[in-house]
Amino acid sequence: MKKLINDPADVVVEALRGMAAAHPDRLRVDLEHKVVYRKDPIRQGKVGLISGGGSGHEPMHGGLVGLGMLDAACAGEVFTSPVPDQMMAATKEVDGGAGVLHIVKNYTGDVMNFEMAAEMAAAEAGTEVQSVVVDDDVAVQDSLYTAGRRGVGTTVLLEKIVGAAAEEGRSLAECAELAHKVNGNGRSMGMALTSCTVPAAGKPTFDLAEDEMEVGIGIHGEPGRQRLPLAPAKDVAAMLVEPILADLDFTGDAGAIVMMNGMGGTPLIELYLMYAEVAAILEKSGVTVARCLVGNYITSLEMAGCSVTVLKADDDLVGLWDAPVNTPGLRWGV
Amino acid sequence: MKKLINDPADVVVEALRGMAAAHPDRLRVDLEHKVVYRKDPIRQGKVGLISGGGSGHEPMHGGLVGLGMLDAACAGEVFTSPVPDQMMAATKEVDGGAGVLHIVKNYTGDVMNFEMAAEMAAAEAGTEVQSVVVDDDVAVQDSLYTAGRRGVGTTVLLEKIVGAAAEEGRSLAECAELAHKVNGNGRSMGMALTSCTVPAAGKPTFDLAEDEMEVGIGIHGEPGRQRLPLAPAKDVAAMLVEPILADLDFTGDAGAIVMMNGMGGTPLIELYLMYAEVAAILEKSGVTVARCLVGNYITSLEMAGCSVTVLKADDDLVGLWDAPVNTPGLRWGV
Amino acid sequence: MANLQAFTSWIADYAATVTEQADYLTDLDRAIGDADHGSNMRRGMTRAAELAGAEEFTGIDTYLKKVGMILVSNVGGASGPLYGTFFLRMAGAFAEVEDAGVEEVGKGLRAGVEGILARGKAEVGDKTMYDAWAPALEAFDTAAGSGSDLAGALAAAAEAAAKGRDETEGLVARKGRASYLGERSRGHIDPGATSSTLLLESAARTLA
Amino acid sequence: MANLQAFTSWIADYAATVTEQADYLTDLDRAIGDADHGSNMRRGMTRAAELAGAEEFTGIDTYLKKVGMILVSNVGGASGPLYGTFFLRMAGAFAEVEDAGVEEVGKGLRAGVEGILARGKAEVGDKTMYDAWAPALEAFDTAAGSGSDLAGALAAAAEAAAKGRDETEGLVARKGRASYLGERSRGHIDPGATSSTLLLESAARTLA
Ligand SMILES: Nc1ncnc2c1ncn2[C@@H]1O[C@H](COP(=O)(O)OP(=O)(O)O)[C@@H](O)[C@H]1O
């Protein structure tokens, strides 16, 4: 296992220490609870926004804490959802009297831990908590009888948009409604060229031959839906975008917000090349790109690969997207 | 070779096409000459800032074009310096009457191609061109009889700082002087956990065993100065920072601007962890960190590894650092 | 009959077991999950054995409650809430019980498994830990009903759990992370069903 | 005697040679450089053979000048300016020469190599292409001085270049990318000295 780490058991807390050292002007890190907060206490009357999940997806979520985005991010062990204690601590801390929204990715572990935290927080402090569960991964067939779709790329876009809404003073109910809308409008699909290695496990989660790729992966180094022969970027782009377009109609007036996301080990030159292919398919399909992001935003350790997220926009969403944001991972307008 | 590409021969131009598609609001890309420009023509009276080099180091340089930074970036083939025609075209385009500064990394090829371009531009259009050659890599022993040190991480910081100076209206002579000062004050050192693969070559530039690392690498997938057994992050940090501190005294009042840079295949979680180690060593050595960057800024395709850059600052440099910048790779204040 | 001491041994024994089997459990999770079930269980159970071992308890119930809390607070993932809830609910069955016999332990297991069901909402055949627990409970009750003592009932439960665990191999997952694999989840044993079987085997060794 | 036709064959032959040897040249560059010398030379020479081949030229000088310009404009890296300058400077020696003999070719080679020196400022022993060119020039002149014809002089030059190229193996690089490796550059043949030797061998095949 080739990683820039010390003891595998200390990876998360040591990385958080680095975040604290790198962003003393913007972040405050509770190393005991492994929670990243905005530097300044929450503004009274603002809805508190919390997310969290297993580590290994950086910059999500800790790098998305800051003005116009999250108020707190709870970091679990690598690929393991955080525990309720963390969410409870964060919930108490970012309760500015207007309630707290939990942004949860749809994984059994995340959902159960956030659920327990919400129950406990409600019982203990009387904080009003609402939750949104993100489930946007079209690689997974949706069904009442299964765990449903995974929460992947839309999470990043949702945190930006709902973060802006909370910043401009919308209520908890409005923020929650908006979050559900964003989740309903967003779809993602990912693929991997290589596996990744969980530090504590010490070896790759799966093996891929030199001429193979996994299509339909999530963000936890899990194998995908299909193992296929390695294909040119053009074909990979089609494999990612077509199932997204087949799942929802994105040809609205306001167009779409698109994210071409890297899984951690794929360099920017390839992401830009892939984005050219994705943009071409979208254009041919009549989908206008209103805004886009190209880069590493929701990753899977050092996995090589990428994912595409398309979010059907409207004027409200685009306006919130353009609102100022100041986090280590996403910054504009300030 | 596992890459998200089509034909290896088309990688650079296709990635540029992706940049153009992703940033239509900020960039304009001349695909024929492979030059990335700011969207808006140069402001009359502003010094034009050009850099360029082989591709494969993204976001540098194309992703560093924009307000407060570069006016144009010339993209060579992967790891191959651009040709004089590109620099000439760019020089003509960004000549706002105040002259043009070429920012060149110290590689034989880059230096010679930029030299030819400057000669030709001067002869043809009468544009006043000055050059700064960045040579900050302490892994390479400096000597009059060799090609000297490589230009690596300091290039990014220099482009930011001199970009701000040009933006605020400093003259060509002042910008050139500032550039030389930044270069004189900056030092870098890098290491690799894995090699990278040049698309046209199709196989890794070097092979590293599972328990080995290369220390003292540059940014072209070249082997480093030393092959050593894999070490914990703490020791790696010391191997990178100590030669830097031994080469220059950074204990000034204004402190230092520090960049913890990833080589392309190393995820952010490891870069933050490494930054914690680097920050600890700097603190123990009496070096105050005035500003810092943690992320992928000057990369070597999909190589796993990192580099550290330390730039001795003063109030002028810190002020210029804080000035607004709006590029795909670096953005604040706007 | 199992007293507080026996329950403490159970937790210690299970902590040792999952520590020893951590790599195996992680390997199972690598095939159809995210390669962390072994480290999750090791982290949680080591803490539980240590922390709860360091305190004095007045009863089985407060002890098991503490174990559950430690798991909830230290594991995360799917297994943290599931095993945590299991012990928290189980604890409730031992209020004022000093020496637990086959009846009390049977109640405790049932309460615990109901907790797993309440949290995870799995059904038999979903390829989760419940595929070990459901037949185990049934076997326990059948044994107890036909006069088995605690040792016999736990042995029957452990045996049934192992069978249920083995049968997960043929199933397509409908719950948990493995469900994302669809058909590809078939042909692999479920990690949680495996750690659950280990827990019952450990109980059979220590509680009677 | 070599006319324009012969020089065109030279460029075509060399383009074919570096295309065939591209992987080998890149492998040499992989060991002590950045794994692109083969693709650089192939890209540049293919263009040169194609583009210059498609045009009509009035003389050797304008033809070689065009080749030089194409290399400068299409190769980049260290080899682009070096080989480009070589041909540009060489071209100057053939003004108004229709049939080049041993004397003119000697002058041309010398002018070209002076261009390489002016650009690259290498010395003998720096482990660069100049380590092939310096002995090659000397051997050419010695042969010419002792009455060799163009064929003989070029053969002598190519042979000396090959020897110089082989000797780069024992050297520590002081110029170019390989210099960053310090002692570790020893034990590898310089890629540019190799492509330069190929250029002279090609000349020996085509120019006489
Ligand atoms: N809804 C559920 N109900 C019961 N057990 C479940 C459920 N979802 C997952 N599990 C169990 O959890 C195990 C995985 O645990 P673990 O790997 O520690 O957590 P995670 O899946 O979050 O990485 C699975 O093998 C399965 O037995």
Ligand SMILES: Nc1ncnc2c1ncn2[C@@H]1O[C@H](COP(=O)(O)OP(=O)(O)O)[C@@H](O)[C@H]1O
């Ligand atoms: N200063 C120099 N003078 C002469 N030749 C040089 C010099 N620097 C480098 N070279 C030659 O250039 C060759 C490398 O060319 P190439 O790989 O195409 O360019 P780059 O080094 O830019 O990748 C070296 O093998 C060497 O022969």
Ligand SMILES: [Mg+2]
């Ligand atoms: Mg997990």
Ligand SMILES: [Mg+2]
């Ligand atoms: Mg090169």
Ligand SMILES: [Mg+2]
């Ligand atoms: Mg797991």
Ligand SMILES: [Mg+2]
């Ligand atoms: Mg090279």
